[in-house]
Amino acid sequence: MNWDETTDETAPERPVGPAADRLVGSAADGDDQAVEAALRPKDLDEFIGQEKVREQLDLVLKAARARGATADHVLLSGAPGLGKTTLSMIIAAEMSAPIRITSGPAIQHAGDLAAILSSLQEGEVLFLDEIHRMSRPAEEMLYMAMEDFRVDVIVGKGPGATAIPLELPPFTLVGATTRAGLLPPPLRDRFGFTGHMEFYAPAELERVVHRSARLLDVEIDTEGAAEIAGRSRGTPRIANRLLRRVRDYAQVRADGIITREIAATALAVYEVDARGLDRLDRAVLEALLKLFGGGPVGLSTLAVAVGEERETVEEVAEPFLVREGLLARTPRGRVATPAAWAHLGLVPPQAAGPATGQPGLFDA
Numbered sequence: 001m002n003w004d005e006t007t008d009e010t011a012p013e014r015p016v017g018p019a020a021d022r023l024v025g026s027a028a029d030g031d032d033q034a035v036e037a038a039l040r041p042k043d044l045d046e047f048i049g050q051e052k053v054r055e056q057l058d059l060v061l062k063a064a065r066a067r068g069a070t071a072d073h074v075l076l077s078g079a080p081g082l083g084k085t086t087l088s089m090i091i092a093a094e095m096s097a098p099i100r101i102t103s104g105p106a107i108q109h110a111g112d113l114a115a116i117l118s119s120l121q122e123g124e125v126l127f128l129d130e131i132h133r134m135s136r137p138a139e140e141m142l143y144m145a146m147e148d149f150r151v152d153v154i155v156g157k158g159p160g161a162t163a164i165p166l167e168l169p170p171f172t173l174v175g176a177t178t179r180a181g182l183l184p185p186p187l188r189d190r191f192g193f194t195g196h197m198e199f200y201a202p203a204e205l206e207r208v209v210h211r212s213a214r215l216l217d218v219e220i221d222t223e224g225a226a227e228i229a230g231r232s233r234g235t236p237r238i239a240n241r242l243l244r245r246v247r248d249y250a251q252v253r254a255d256g257i258i259t260r261e262i263a264a265t266a267l268a269v270y271e272v273d274a275r276g277l278d279r280l281d282r283a284v285l286e287a288l289l290k291l292f293g294g295g296p297v298g299l300s301t302l303a304v305a306v307g308e309e310r311e312t313v314e315e316v317a318e319p320f321l322v323r324e325g326l327l328a329r330t331p332r333g334r335v336a337t338p339a340a341w342a343h344l345g346l347v348p349p350q351a352a353g354p355a356t357g358q359p360g361l362f363d364a
Ligand SMILES: Nc1ncnc2c1ncn2[C@@H]1O[C@H](COP(=O)(O)OP(=O)(O)OP(=O)(O)O)[C@@H](O)[C@H]1O
Pocket: 026, 027, 028, 035, 036, 037, 039, 040, 041, 046, 047, 048, 049, 079, 080, 081, 082, 083, 084, 085, 086, 087, 129, 208, 236, 237, 240
């Protein structure tokens, strides 16, 4: 099989093996979950960035409130850590409604979903994270629930099974997905509003860092916040996590105040470089440049060279390297860009071509 066919450059980082606990991973770890609740913005005004989604959602919610109606179902797509859970909580708060939080993988049987749906209160927000990972029967039950606020509960088995219709109170489903493309069109079409969350600009992340520092009672100057923001890979969750590690360093090794120098030195200790690359990202780039002259080189060969699983390189390191324009996935193999050479301070070999990376020599 051609590896290129299975490659999705927009695929979000999925923690794999030892890479799961990396400081710049975008999925939440246990430590994050404890702090995140305290750092979540509580209303749309407090929510930083995502101007388009925020403005559109503001209209959807204001209109529903003015009509005294339940808000339309909302689908939020985007990489982990960009604020989908936070926005769902804000939707509930803006509608003065309670919220129930669950996820696709937690709903394996239609009965699991029926139990949740039948216990919802009128107007309640149901947040369904990773909605693309729900089972097929549950998904089909959801179609009817979203459209008609009704489900058919199947009682019994085999020829004697009967469907008992169950009326549901109007509710708002907020679905979140990192892979909007994986949602079947009938499900996608049942959302009244779809918002795509983009990675954050450095200036927006700076505001996130300042806000979190204020809530955590940490003193930080403008340049210190800019330094952390620049290494946060466009993701508020990572910005908040780096801030906490820099705060530790500032407390233990300095006077507690975060300046540019303190942030840069602290993050060097944690091996997060000026562009947000960590040890794994740099190992991949270094192997590509130093061992294979910048490529093209096959994924398996590259993975062996860095001593990681193929999936770890492909799913954990590469998405960010591709996004940053440091690495390209081509039909002939992985290739470094001029920006990669510049970032590692190396000089590309002359026009003679790759040092060792003859196309066809390496596995595909
Ligand atoms: N726009 C924002 N302004 C301020 N803080 C934010 C913003 N977006 C996210 N955060 C912070 O980032 C953290 C992660 O956000 P959240 O849990 O909502 O992300 P998510 O997209 O739901 O991630 P996942 O897909 O892993 O569930 C939270 O602590 C939240 O406070």
